[in-house]
Amino acid sequence: MKRKLLSIILLLSVLCLFTACTEPTTANHSGSKDTTIEPKNDSELPASTLKSGDSGEDVKELQAALVKIGYEISVTGNFDNETTEALKDFQAQQVKLPASGEYNQATMKWLKKALDGEFAVEPGKGSVPISNPEETVIVDDPSDTLVLVNKSHALPNDYIPDDLIAPNVRFPFTQDLPKRYMREEAAHALEDLFKASDKAGLDLFAQSGYRSYNTQESIFASYVAKDGEDAANKYSARPGESEHQTGLTMDVTSPEINFNLNTNFAKTEEGKWVKAHAHEYGFIIRYPKGKESITKYQYEPWHLRYVGKEVATVIHEKDITLEKYLGAL
Numbered sequence: 001m002k003r004k005l006l007s008i009i010l011l012l013s014v015l016c017l018f019t020a021c022t023e024p025t026t027a028n029h030s031g032s033k034d035t036t037i038e039p040k041n042d043s044e045l046p047a048s049t050l051k052s053g054d055s056g057e058d059v060k061e062l063q064a065a066l067v068k069i070g071y072e073i074s075v076t077g078n079f080d081n082e083t084t085e086a087l088k089d090f091q092a093q094q095v096k097l098p099a100s101g102e103y104n105q106a107t108m109k110w111l112k113k114a115l116d117g118e119f120a121v122e123p124g125k126g127s128v129p130i131s132n133p134e135e136t137v138i139v140d141d142p143s144d145t146l147v148l149v150n151k152s153h154a155l156p157n158d159y160i161p162d163d164l165i166a167p168n169v170r171f172p173f174t175q176d177l178p179k180r181y182m183r184e185e186a187a188h189a190l191e192d193l194f195k196a197s198d199k200a201g202l203d204l205f206a207q208s209g210y211r212s213y214n215t216q217e218s219i220f221a222s223y224v225a226k227d228g229e230d231a232a233n234k235y236s237a238r239p240g241e242s243e244h245q246t247g248l249t250m251d252v253t254s255p256e257i258n259f260n261l262n263t264n265f266a267k268t269e270e271g272k273w274v275k276a277h278a279h280e281y282g283f284i285i286r287y288p289k290g291k292e293s294i295t296k297y298q299y300e301p302w303h304l305r306y307v308g309k310e311v312a313t314v315i316h317e318k319d320i321t322l323e324k325y326l327g328a329l
């Protein structure tokens, strides 16, 4: 089966090379109005940047390339919705490409690799649908400390906080990974929380902070493959719907539970202390026990969300959720 696929890919790339060589290299690059991309002799991909609304031979070339890697779109020469969606889907599958739906130099490089059979493209895989397409809103203030992110409020897929730093706290790993990071204000608040827990003689560890849209996308896709979409949606977030993308969140744990993230954390001294004191440092337990019908997530005693001391204190004292506090029910 794999061998068969491989030979098809090989055959396709040979075909690509063949057509690339037989085509006149003077293919009219009508879209040269924008930034020009260095043209490649052996490539049949357009050299100009292209976006929704453009038309011409370049768009046709791009559409033909998308068809070659498996997208079922019409080669019309008009950069239509279908083309944008196919391109977005392709981009979402490449970790380093923002899913903008626009054709540019970076996208060209990856498309070329796909055409060369360097990796397999799975049309449709990049467009993991949001939970409630009709009801979900894309938040327009992703950098607000009080931003609401849940199964009906998603972050834009290109949102990356611009003030991420690594808080000076204990992690059970030494690598400099994205999950070590948080937004500056939240990171300093976490440092204060850790200092206080140290003073209380505890052994708290930070496990997982910032997570990009693309990382969340891969994680969710792997859970769907393992457990199916409905199950995955109960314990994991779809891309855009994870609070970890805000940079305001940190999952915490302790050696007593082998640095795992599970409900046993609530029974540890660290878990009890966090529940009682996190608000003093601006954090809330975002997915509390008994509020699953509101948050739509299972109880997560380890998932801390920064909202600032004032709001955290109100939420703690009234024993409510962020949804309730923001009047978003």
Ligand SMILES: [Zn+2]
Pocket (backbone or CB within 6 Å): 244, 249, 250, 251, 302, 303, 304
């Ligand atoms: Zn979490």
